[in-house]
Amino acid sequence: MDITFEPVTKKTIETYIAVGKCSYIEHYLHLWKNEDPTPFFEENLDREVIENTLQDPNQKLFMINTKTAPVGILHLTLDEEKGNFLSPKNVLLNKIYLLKAHSGKGIGKKSIDFVQEFAKDAMKKVIWLYTMKKGKALDFYLNHGFTIVKETELWLPNAKDAERPMWILSREV
DSSP states (O other): OEEEOOOOOOGGGGHHHHHHHHHHHHHHHBBBBOOHHHHHHHSSSSSHHHHHHHHEEEEEEEEEOOSSEEEEEEEESSSOOOOOOOOSSEEEEEEEEGGGGTTSSSHHHHHHHHHHHHHTTTTTTTEEEEEESHHHHHHHHHHOOOEEEEEEEOSSBBBOOOOOOOEEEEEOO
């Protein structure tokens, strides 16, 4: 499958938000009380938030596309500070969200490969991310060379208490 990673622009913000919300709903509603992800959407997939993100040179947003349609979103942050366990030359992998119909087709692996090449080209040393302790994402990342660094939790309001536990994972570039 031919996959491209297209930088988000002002013209593609609405598509980024729509694909992001749809994929999030398909995979993560179980995290929220009353299956209401509004706190997450307000923090991450709001037009004003995305416009501000595009103004920050350390934030990189991408549409993940097939030849015919967008199938996911990708969000990276360069040199994000996190305690004392990361070098300053890092890439935070904020999001890889794929529409459910496109999951399990190798697009996630291609996305990790893209992030690896992006980080290498940007002369970064570490890629890191947050993932839920439960679910398929943890196994996916562990199978792609990430290791568990430390424990944390989902801090947004209205997340179910049982779903808050998370891991921070990392891998060298």
